[in-house]
Amino acid sequence: MTEAIEAALDKVPFRITDAERIPAKRYYDEAFFEAEKEHLWPRVWQMACRLEEIPEVGDYVEYTILDKSVIVVRGREGVKAFRNACRHRGVRLANGPGNCGTSGFVCPFHGWRWDAEGDCTFVFGRKVFSEEVLDQAEIDLEPVRIDFWAGCAFINFDENARPLRETLGPIADRLDARNADKLKMDWWCATVLPTNWKLAMEAFQEGYHVMQTHPQLHAVGVRAGELYGPDGDGWNPNPNPSASEAVGLMVDFYDRCGAGMDGMIHESERKVIRQLRDMEVPDDPNVALGQFMQRAYHDIEEDARERGAPMFDVARVFAEERFKAVDYIFPHFFLLPLVSAMSSYRIRPLTPETCLFEIWSLVLRPEGEDYDTPTQPTILPYDSQDFPEIPRQDYSNLPIQQLGLHNLDEFRLAKDVEGTISNYQRLIDGYLAGLDQDLLIHANHVVNSGYDSPIMDIGFGPTNGAVPPDSTHIANYMQAAE
Numbered sequence: 001m002t003e004a005i006e007a008a009l010d011k012v013p014f015r016i017t018d019a020e021r022i023p024a025k026r027y028y029d030e031a032f033f034e035a036e037k038e039h040l041w042p043r044v045w046q047m048a049c050r051l052e053e054i055p056e057v058g059d060y061v062e063y064t065i066l067d068k069s070v071i072v073v074r075g076r077e078g079v080k081a082f083r084n085a086c087r088h089r090g091v092r093l094a095n096g097p098g099n100c101g102t103s104g105f106v107c108p109f110h111g112w113r114w115d116a117e118g119d120c121t122f123v124f125g126r127k128v129f130s131e132e133v134l135d136q137a138e139i140d141l142e143p144v145r146i147d148f149w150a151g152c153a154f155i156n157f158d159e160n161a162r163p164l165r166e167t168l169g170p171i172a173d174r175l176d177a178r179n180a181d182k183l184k185m186d187w188w189c190a191t192v193l194p195t196n197w198k199l200a201m202e203a204f205q206e207g208y209h210v211m212q213t214h215p216q217l218h219a220v221g222v223r224a225g226e227l228y229g230p231d232g233d234g235w236n237p238n239p240n241p242s243a244s245e246a247v248g249l250m251v252d253f254y255d256r257c258g259a260g261m262d263g264m265i266h267e268s269e270r271k272v273i274r275q276l277r278d279m280e281v282p283d284d285p286n287v288a289l290g291q292f293m294q295r296a297y298h299d300i301e302e303d304a305r306e307r308g309a310p311m312f313d314v315a316r317v318f319a320e321e322r323f324k325a326v327d328y329i330f331p332h333f334f335l336l337p338l339v340s341a342m343s344s345y346r347i348r349p350l351t352p353e354t355c356l357f358e359i360w361s362l363v364l365r366p367e368g369e370d371y372d373t374p375t376q377p378t379i380l381p382y383d384s385q386d387f388p389e390i391p392r393q394d395y396s397n398l399p400i401q402q403l404g405l406h407n408l409d410e411f412r413l414a415k416d417v418e419g420t421i422s423n424y425q426r427l428i429d430g431y432l433a434g435l436d437q438d439l440l441i442h443a444n445h446v447v448n449s450g451y452d453s454p455i456m457d458i459g460f461g462p463t464n465g466a467v468p469p470d471s472t473h474i475a476n477y478m479q480a481a482e
């Protein structure tokens with residue numbers, strides 16, 4: 001790392017100097033929050049909406065991030081994004097979702113109008129203005145960069161940011177292979193958590209919490225890796241199962257996971273998996289699990305195709321792509337992929353100690369299927385019993401973790417499985433330090449490496465305990481992108 005990079009990082013308040021320890025003030029300090037507002041959010045691609053929210057010409061949504069508001073609108077020429085402000089005297093034009101119809105966006109103050117392409121179509125009493133201030137380009141809505149991936153519109157306020165696809169890195173290919181762009185909503189909920197946005201995200205970046213937070217899942221855990229030993233400290237609840245016990249546990253795991261998420265594992269998939277509980281398997285539990293998974297993927301795919309779902313080649317994709325139960329997309333978006341369904345999270349800061357947390361349950365629906373697309377999330381209290389069990393369990397920790405952090409200088413991470421937390425926090429430091437785009441893009445690719453990652457060398461900042469990322473994969477991608 002050069003001295004210039006080190007000097008820039010050194011100016012970041014509460015910067016991370018030890019990759020395994022995170023300063024607590026990053027989660028509530030006003031100056032840190034302001035630094036994120038100034039240096040992070042204006043420079044990153046942000047998932048602004050799902051495209052199915054705006055199916056018709058004229059449909060729009062308002063995407064807000066802190067004090068910034070963007071209109072994402074479907075025009076005749078496709079979906080565009082504009083700063084949500086009247087070009088006369090600044091009134092916010094869109095408030096929530098809607099359709100701008102034949103009249104377009106009408107400013108309620110003095111009645112200026114814009115069509116869905118953002119073109120200013122009407123100025124009341126033009127002659128009372130100097131001609132120069134009504135230059136057409138200056139009174140059309142101000143465009144914001146927009147790009148599309150996985151059925152979503154992403155916006156970026158930075159004109160110089162690299163293209164979305166290049167920023168996402170290999171994760172985009174991994175999820176494209178699973179037809180992420182064909183997913184459609186099943187349900188959409190939101191809540192306000194009394195928690196810093198980063199803390200909320202971190203609850204979904206590791207599986208280490210499953211044993212305590214989701215005991216119903218841990219109880220049917222099988223295939224615990226060598227990392228934790230056969231039993232030892234309680235990580236592996238079912239050591240040495242017989243072959244049929246192992247299959248039974250796996251069936252229960254998928255069943256409970258799908259029920260607890262009310263999604264991610266489609267009801268029809270759970271049904272298919274339940275039918276395999278008594279399948280014939282050889283005595284070796286590892287071989288048995290392998291055969292069970294093969295059969296499950298095959299049967300799930302066949303069943304989904306029969307339903308008319310736009311399926312991918314499940315066996316091939318699972319063989320080629322390393323499976324991650326949660327795929328994190330920096331800075332504030334998640335996809336939790338399985339087979340013909342996924343869950344998806346987006347977490348936005350509201351204040352230093354509150355955030356807006358949204359969950360979508362997504363499914364690969366048959367083309368042309370008639371269904372009701374929610375246009376707004378159902379907003380619930382975070383402790384509402386209407387949230388599915390698993391997110392409710394996750395939410396229960398967060399407000400008390402936020403409180404606890406006020407009584408601590410720093411917290412510690414497991415270098416082997418809580419690395420994503422350190423990796424993305426160090427990337428935030430890179431943005432706050434204003435590091436070069438090449439470095440940030442490379443770090444984005446490392447950070448977008450999914451659930452349970454180890455602490456990795458992201459290319460700058462402290463690397464104690466860090467392992468190199470899967471660099472060949474990233475290098476190949478970078479080469480392909482050039």
Ligand code: FES
Pocket residue numbers: 086087088089090091107108109110111112
């Ligand atoms: S402020 Fe919008 S028309 Fe005047």
Ligand SMILES: [Fe+2]
Pocket residue numbers: 203204209213214390394
């Ligand atoms: Fe969880």
